[in-house]
Amino acid sequence: MTVNDDSFTNWKNREEIAESMIPLIGKLHRERDVTVLLHSRSLVNKSVVSILKTHRFARQIAGEELSVTETLPFLQALTALDLGPSQIDIGMLAATYKSDDRGLSVEAFTAEAVAGATGANKIEGGEGRDVVLYGFGRIGRLVARLLIEKSGSGNGLRLRAIVVRGGGDQDIVKRASLLRRDSIHGQFQGTITVDEANSTINANGNAIKVIYANDPSEVDYTAYGIKNAILIDNTGKWRDREGLSTHLRPGIDKVVLTAPGKGDVPNIVHGVNHDTLKPDEQILSCASCTTNAIVPPLKAMDDEYGVLRGHVETVHSFTNDQNLLDNYHKSERRGRSAPLNMVITETGAASAVAKALPDLKARITGSSIRVPVPDVSIAILNLQLARETSREEVLDHLRDVSLTSPLRRQIDFITAPDAVSSDFIGSRHASIVDAGALKVEGDNAILYLWYDNEFGYSCQVIRVVQHVSGVEYPTFPAPAV
Structure with missing residues (x-):
């Protein structure tokens, strides 16, 4: 042989x-x-x-x-x-x-x-927790896929409804088609059928009611048998407590925003500050994809070395709020063609760090460049540390964090020398440390952090929802603290 x-x-x-x-x-x-x-x-x-x-x-x-x-x-x-x-x-x-x-x-x-x-x-399984999606765009559909995937035993989260504005003829058929096929994330894993007469999408046995409404005040969710539900707002239209509170209609118990919250709305990065949420908090935000990408590794570095100051530069895929071709846009530069240009823009991720890591005293600044790729971004985190270290020590630390620490679901680690952005489409981590790109000199460390700004962020949203719903089950063996 x-x-x-x-x-x-x-x-x-x-x-x-x-x-x-x-x-x-x-x-x-x-x-x-x-x-x-x-x-x-x-x-x-x-x-x-x-x-x-x-x-x-x-x-x-x-x-x-x-x-x-x-x-x-x-x-x-x-x-x-x-x-x-x-x-x-x-x-x-x-x-x-x-x-x-x-x-x-x-x-x-x-x-x-x-x-x-x-x-x-052992924890006894319950009846599950109802979930409603308000909006059904890029993040909404990926969150829907994850909820359907995790419905498993029926004891966890149950996607009961999506709320959208009416879109004309065959609206529900077109929305189901967008759930079924995605140009970036591929085919839905399972079967999807549509019951137009009852305005229902059935995905892997999950009957999802499609509710048409122009405003939260128009919906009584108990009329659809929905109770004590968590509503996930994917529209980003309302960012403060007053606006998001309009979702607290009959049948809705909590509201989770998939964008940075304003004012006193808690910005939650799972793995970092989710355990600070008060049980009676009804309004919360999952911050932004970039905030979720940088805060866990920033915490990991601060815990080990101390961080005195930092700057994050995000090279970000273009998003749906940009124009395909040059046209009017309320923001500077974003009106220029997204698939044809690199576009300098602002990011709120650096300022959002203070909400997620209030004990971090370091000043973090940030900026962003949108580039012509449809998904996966990279954050370059430049840190001045409180003590000198070596590249090998930092690599060992971040590898261990990614494998055995409480942040192992947030931070991934890759050593592949030829990795590029498309390799990280579908990553379920908030960010991935690129070991080959890491630079350390004395008390200065520069981390290159890949992140699927759509799917990885959606996974973080689901983790937060699981936590506030009481169906975030313990992991064994317990990670090292």
Whole structure:
């Protein structure tokens, strides 16, 4: 047998093991509301090849690929436990098991590591929480995809309705088509049908009512059987507490804005300050995509080194508020053709840092350049630190943060020397540290942070909504603090 034959046989064996994992992962998700992760990446509804590629990501931990032969025993051990709703990282289980010297069996070690999700400690699944989308543009449709994807057991978030202005003939058919196909993010994973007579879109069994209204005051959500719902405003039309409070209609309990909030509206970056929200807060903002991209790594750097001052320059994909061709625009420069120009513009991300990180005393400035790509941006974060360090030390720190810290869902880390913006379309992290581009000299560090300003941000929105709804389930093993 040749070397090539050995390699192919090994691949086929791993394929077979990955295939055996899929029904176990699916059953845990559907029946017990357990999301199986591999180093913070969900394995739910993933293909055989996706599972194998996700295992390969573990090269960043020990310099070698994590094999499905190592993680399968932990997955099998989980199926034998009386688990409650939770997120369980089998990659972390495998890694921590290797370093444990007590001689425990995989079954005993797993039971101990996830004890907080079993027996008297487990969370009992509820009826779920209703969600309404007000607006159905770029972010609205991606948030819809995520809500549908996560509906799983039916105990979590349930997308019940979208509210839009009437758009004429076949309006609902056209909106369903935009949900079904996306030029950047590809096909919807599942099936979508339309019931025009009842103004309903059915996506993977989720019946989503399409409500037509020109103003929040026109809607009584209880008339559609919606109660205690979280409304996600994707329009950005209202930014302050007074305007957003108009959404607090019958059936709506909380309002989440997918844009920076003004005045006393809390700007929340999940992973950084979501736990500061008061339970009775009804109005909140998820800040901007750029704020979500820079605040987690900024916190990680400040916690370790201290930050005295900083500047962020964002090279940002063009957005829907720009013109395709030169035309009038209320903002300076944004009236010039987005696909033909680099456009200098303002960003509120730097000033928003103070809301998300009130303990950070450093002055952060910022500016932005819109460039002719439709998605994925990069933030260049230039920091003066409180002490000198080295490039190797900063790389090790950010790698560890991305893998084992409470910020591991927000910060990703990549070492690929040929990575470009399109490689990060669909990333679920708030930002990705480009290790090859990092520069450190003395007390100065320059971080290059990629981010999918559409999908990565939408994932952050969902995490905030899960938190305020009470369906943000604990992760095991618990990340290092």
